[in-house]
Amino acid sequence: MNWGRLFQVCVADQSPAGRRDASMLAVLYGTGPRRSELVNLDLADYATSMDTITVCARTGNKDKHLLPNALCTQALREWLTVQGQDPGSNGANGPELAPDRTERLDASEDKQPGAD
Numbered sequence: 001m002n003w004g005r006l007f008q009v010c011v012a013d014q015s016p017a018g019r020r021d022a023s024m025l026a027v028l029y030g031t032g033p034r035r036s037e038l039v040n041l042d043l044a045d046y047a048t049s050m051d052t053i054t055v056c057a058r059t060g061n062k063d064k065h066l067l068p069n070a071l072c073t074q075a076l077r078e079w080l081t082v083q084g085q086d087p088g089s090n091g092a093n094g095p096e097l098a099p100d101r102t103e104r105l106d107a108s109e110d111k112q113p114g115a116d
Contacts, residue, residue, distance in 0.1 A: 007022060010025060016082045020082070022079070023078065026071055027072055031069075037064075
């Protein structure tokens with residue numbers, strides 16, 4: 001899987017799903033949460049003023065505090081322009097990555113010169 005190309009495909013997609021997917025990939029790559037932690041994040045877990053993401057402890061008693069890198073912060077802020085600050089809204093109809101992302105990535109790589 002070419003994560004850089006997948007991220008580029010998401011960023012190029014100006015739809016709410018594209019912004020959501022780019023922010024999820026940026027959080028995954030830029031902060032390293034477990035997949036289960038990523039999909040359980042809520043808007044309230046991102047403290048924009050301190051630029052931290054809090055992963056609530058599911059086992060044990062300690063929450064984790066993730067520090068996003070610059071790319072992650074930018075992707076999250078772009079997602080929030082689509083998502084809004086209302087925790088109940090979801091401009092992309094769900095938290096999961098759009099299912100056709102990897103299909104579009106594969107198709108775009110097939111068009112590259114020298115692709116087999």
